[in-house]
Each structure stands twice: as C-alpha cells, then as structure tokens.
Amino acid sequence: MGFSTDAIHVGQEPDPLTGSIVAPIYQTSTYVIEQMGKSSGYDYARTNHPNRKALERTVAKLERGHAAYVFSSGMAAIDSVFRLLRPGDHMVLSQAVYGGVYRLSTQFLVQFGLEFSYVDTSKLDEVEAAVKPNTKMIYLETPTNPTMFVTDIAAVSAFAHEKKITVVVDNTFLSPYLQQPLALGADMVVHSMTKYLNGHSDCTGGAVIVNTQAHADAIYFLQRSVGAGLAPMDCFLVSRGIKTLAVRMDRHDSNGMAIAKFLEAHKKVKRTIYPGLSSHAQHELAKRQQRGFGGMISFDLGSVEAATTLLNHVKLCSLAESLGGVETLISHPPSMTHASVPADVRERIGITPGLVRLSVGIEDVEDLIADLDQALAKI
Ligand SMILES: Cc1ncc(COP(=O)(O)O)c(C=O)c1O
Incomplete structure (x- = not known):
C-alpha cells in the first residue's frame, strides 16, 4: 500500500469489540488476568498497552522498519538508544545536534564513561577521521537543527558498516514521508514525535525504529524497565495526527x-x-x-x-x-x-x-x- 494508506490504516483498525472507527483510549494502569496463565497479552501499562502497540505498528510501517518503540518524549527515545552503549564506548555525532542531545551527552552520559565526538557529518572525511577503535555508534541529525546541514546517510552507513558501527538517524525534521533513513542504510531511526508525527502541538512523544530483532529486544527491555513509554492518551493523539x-x-x-x-x-x-x-x-x-x-x-x-x-x-x-x-x-x-x-x-x-x-x-x-x-x- 502507499504511504498515505498505511498512515491511515496500519495500526489504525476499527475497534473489534464495537466497530468504533477510532480505537478507544485504554486509560487503565492494569489488566485483569482471566485465569492464572491466561492473559489478554496485556498485564500492566508500563510494559505495554493497546494504544502504544497500535502506534508502534504505524510508526514501524511508515519508517519501513522491523519494529518501533514509542516514548514519553524525543529525548526519552534518544536516551534509550544511547543506553545501548557501555562504559568505554565512543560515539560520533553531528556537531549541530538538538541542544538537548548535546546536554544529555556532554553533561550527563560522560559521567558513565562514554565518549562523544562532534563533527560536521556532512563531510564524510570528518566522520572517518573521528572514528576510533572503540567507536560503536554514529548519530546523525539530517538536516541538523538549526543549521540545516545535510549528511549523506548512504555514504556514512556504508563506511560505518565496514567497521561494524551502528548508524542512528534523527528523522524529526523531515518525517518518514520526506526521508526514510533505514532504506538508505541506517540501522535505527529516532523521532521527536512531538513534532511532525503528532503535528498538532498537543503532546510530547518520541520513537525509536529498529531494523533487527536484537535492537528490538534491547530497546523494548529499556522501555519496559525504565518506564518512559508513551501513555495511552498521548499515543491516541499521535495516532490521530499521523493520519494526515x-x-x-x-x-x-x-x-x-x-x-x-x-x-x-x-x-x-x-x-x-x-x-x-x-x-x-x-x-x-x-x-x-x-x-x-x-x-x-x-x-x-x-x-x-x-x-x-x-x-x-x-x-x-x-x-x-x-x-x-x-x-x-x-x-x-x-x-x-x-x-x-x-x-x-x-x-x-x-x-x-x-x-x-x-x-x-x-x-x-x-x-x-x-x-x-x-x-x-x-x-
Ligand atoms: C531534532 C530534534 N530531535 C530531538 C528533539 C527532542 O524531542 P522532545 O522535545 O520531544 O524530547 C528535538 C526537540 O526539539 C528536536 O528538535
């Protein structure tokens, strides 16, 4: 199906119980287990809930990813990706990333033994020069906020994959309608869904879209363990926004x-x-x-x-x-x-x-x- 059809129908199916064309908001913290060992698939809203699952299906489809996980903000989504690194690991980032990403990395995550280098990723030779034996991730914002530098996602990904480095792209500025980083070779995409995906400035939200089951497992582990997954009402608002x-x-x-x-x-x-x-x-x-x-x-x-x-x-x-x-x-x-x-x-x-x-x-x-x-x- 085409992009607009997917945006309106994938994860946006009518409610099977009542036929309601818009799925209800499951505003509940817990789910009653019918019998020991027999559950509906949902047990507790931090772990998962139907509105989150629906939105994650939509977002994964639009970014042409294997799976997606949605969070309470773009920063919560980005933080979960950065937590895939371990002490001693190094990351190369676009030099003009969103200020919150700069703050999270330089003022907080460095305290946990992570290293960060900021370079002009629109120049491949600067990316190549910044990579070290302990580089595990390249984080691109393209276009960058607010300097609008554009990075060649395919070229950086080809170089990174030779060195087994994971490439993450913040696709907030363009949305999957205007740019699809996974199709260009990136391994993960992040979004501040607060922006174009919601589109109506009425909630914050973030997303991580992954291409492998290993990354899916790692991000889902963080989402349910840390508890920054997106709440039902906010999932509903983003799902509503995505239709247009x-x-x-x-x-x-x-x-x-x-x-x-x-x-x-x-x-x-x-x-x-x-x-x-x-x-x-x-x-x-x-x-x-x-x-x-x-x-x-x-x-x-x-x-x-x-x-x-x-x-x-x-x-x-x-x-x-x-x-x-x-x-x-x-x-x-x-x-x-x-x-x-x-x-x-x-x-x-x-x-x-x-x-x-x-x-x-x-x-x-x-x-x-x-x-x-x-x-x-x-x-
Ligand atoms: C490009 C970009 N990425 C990430 C973020 C962070 O998203 P949020 O404010 O939803 O936490 C922003 C916020 O402005 C942004 O502009």
Whole structure:
C-alpha cells in the first residue's frame, strides 16, 4: 500500500469489540488476568498497552522498519538508544545536534564513561577521521537543527558498516514521508514525535525504529524497565495526527519553499539556509536522499538586535520552542533551543547571534509572508 494508506490504516483498525472507527483510549494502569496463565497479552501499562502497540505498528510501517518503540518524549527515545552503549564506548555525532542531545551527552552520559565526538557529518572525511577503535555508534541529525546541514546517510552507513558501527538517524525534521533513513542504510531511526508525527502541538512523544530483532529486544527491555513509554492518551493523539501526515508534509514543503525564496530575496536577510534552495551547500544531496525539503528554515539577520526586533514584531508567527505543528513557530536558537550549547561552540558551528529558525506551518502562505515582511520592515 502507499504511504498515505498505511498512515491511515496500519495500526489504525476499527475497534473489534464495537466497530468504533477510532480505537478507544485504554486509560487503565492494569489488566485483569482471566485465569492464572491466561492473559489478554496485556498485564500492566508500563510494559505495554493497546494504544502504544497500535502506534508502534504505524510508526514501524511508515519508517519501513522491523519494529518501533514509542516514548514519553524525543529525548526519552534518544536516551534509550544511547543506553545501548557501555562504559568505554565512543560515539560520533553531528556537531549541530538538538541542544538537548548535546546536554544529555556532554553533561550527563560522560559521567558513565562514554565518549562523544562532534563533527560536521556532512563531510564524510570528518566522520572517518573521528572514528576510533572503540567507536560503536554514529548519530546523525539530517538536516541538523538549526543549521540545516545535510549528511549523506548512504555514504556514512556504508563506511560505518565496514567497521561494524551502528548508524542512528534523527528523522524529526523531515518525517518518514520526506526521508526514510533505514532504506538508505541506517540501522535505527529516532523521532521527536512531538513534532511532525503528532503535528498538532498537543503532546510530547518520541520513537525509536529498529531494523533487527536484537535492537528490538534491547530497546523494548529499556522501555519496559525504565518506564518512559508513551501513555495511552498521548499515543491516541499521535495516532490521530499521523493520519494526515502526508497532506500536512506536502503543505509544509510548499509553504517552506515559498518562504525560503521570499527570505533569500529580502535585503534585510543576510543568509537563508534551506536545503531546497540551490544556494544550499548540500542541495544536490538533499534532492537525492529526500522526497522534499520540509518546513524548517533558518536565516541570519546579522545581529541579536535585528533578530530580537523581528521576533518581537511578528504577529501570526508565534515565538515559541518546538516545531512541526500546523501553526508557524519562530524561535531564536542561540537563546532558546541551543542555549545549553556553550557560546564558543555555537559560534563555531554556525549558530550565530542573529540566527532565527522558522517552523513553517500550513497556514495560507501569503499571510505568513505578509507577517514576516511587516516584521522585517521594523529592523
Ligand atoms: C531534532 C530534534 N530531535 C530531538 C528533539 C527532542 O524531542 P522532545 O522535545 O520531544 O524530547 C528535538 C526537540 O526539539 C528536536 O528538535
């Protein structure tokens, strides 16, 4: 079946008991065992529940994976993947990863004997140079948040597999509709489902999608042992959101392209970073490995003062963290999502003081452009 059909029907079957077209929310912590040794397959909601199982089937199908596990946030999902490492292991990561990933690794996991190297993964030679005999995992964000560097997933995976290194891709910015990392050779995919998969900014959630039974067993062990699996109501909300993923992503993509072109042509904007523009350094790669370019755009206004003026004058775009919802959000990565990245590191990797990030929603694009235009005029 096609992607949209899968998104609406896999894991989204009508309730067999009543025929309800939308499966009910199983808001319960425990399940009565009919007789000793005879259970429904569910015993306790931390371990599993029907809404979680349904969503995991949908997400695994859309990413073309062997299995998926859903968590209470993107960070909980990413943490479970990082816990596959053991003291003494080394990981290579994209240098401009989401700030929370940087914080988790540099401020917490290093205390458990793990080593992390941050490199520009859009350059294969930098990845190769960073790999050591104890490297067990390469963690890619592509495009990176918020610098929009694109990494060649197939090339990194081919290199990594020769060395028996696991490749993990954070696919949050594009969703499985626009990019399928497992098909390109990656071993695992993670998502902040808070973003495009949910799409309506009404819950947090995360997912890990795996390609082997060994990884499935390891992630499920962590999910049920640690207890950060996604709750029934939140699973319901993400399942509801996923039904419209394809049509939403098409609109995010077309609005994103129109706004990127508007920004690139605007004299107050110093630089527009969007993989869909031919001026983007990895435009050809993005065209090859992605089905579209999505709704994430970063642009540099040259100074924190100019960025502040814009952010204080937008009316339709909301100044807020997060991304991937139907409504357009605008943010200042250096002081918001990436505040936990030290200033010198931010400057080195391109998170400049005047950088602004847009998560373009699915409103009428003329209204969004008019709003940005009037706010840019205030600079
Ligand atoms: C690319 C990316 N990955 C992971 C995360 C973390 O997800 P969550 O906020 O759901 O924990 C975020 C959050 O903004 C993100 O942008």
